[in-house]
Amino acid sequence: MNDSDDDATQLSAHALVALQEFYLDQQKKQYAEFNSYFVGSIEENWQLSQFWYSGETALRLAQEAIEAAGSGGRIACISAPSVYQKLKQLWNEEFSAILLEYDRRFSVYGKEFVFYDYNDPLNLHEDLHPHSCDIVVVDPPYLSEECLSKTALTVKYLTKGKILLCTGGIMEDLAAKLLSVKMCKFLPEHNRNLANEFHCYTNYESRLDLDSIV
Structure with a gap:
């Protein structure tokens, strides 16, 4: 050599x-x-009334959203970052997802993050056109008539029809009035126990109405 x-x-x-x-x-x-998409990778901020779903609940809701959106569907998550995170773990080219959230820490998700303040419900990014999302998954941060009423304006603006709402049982009547949703049998769980009874509601026939987490 x-x-x-x-x-x-x-x-x-x-x-x-x-x-x-x-x-x-x-x-x-x-x-x-x-x-970075694991539920809990960004810690809860209780001052913003943030309570993340358990991994099992986030998965169940994400799977429901994917099925409801259909092939090529677009999913909007309003104040529901743990569902968005689970969607990104499940991501394939058959659907897309965006996150509307007040907490700017979630801007690490780039263009799929949209700053959102329920106090100004229709002040949205110019790329968010009316009825541009096949399903909206929404978890208003506060159990109040004002918060749900304002958030409902955003939901109705974005959705083509399907709505998956997660909120307290005390909001059932108002939710039905504003969004024509009905309570499901499935009971969402959080990483931390909440004092208030929590439920899922949809305005369409959903697998969430078949059973609950065992």
């Missing part, structure tokens, strides 16, 4: 190491991106 052969072998070894480092870096980036 001559000197030029030695140089080629060394170059090849260096190139292999560089390639391995590149792939490792890519894997780390992909892992970090996937990990």
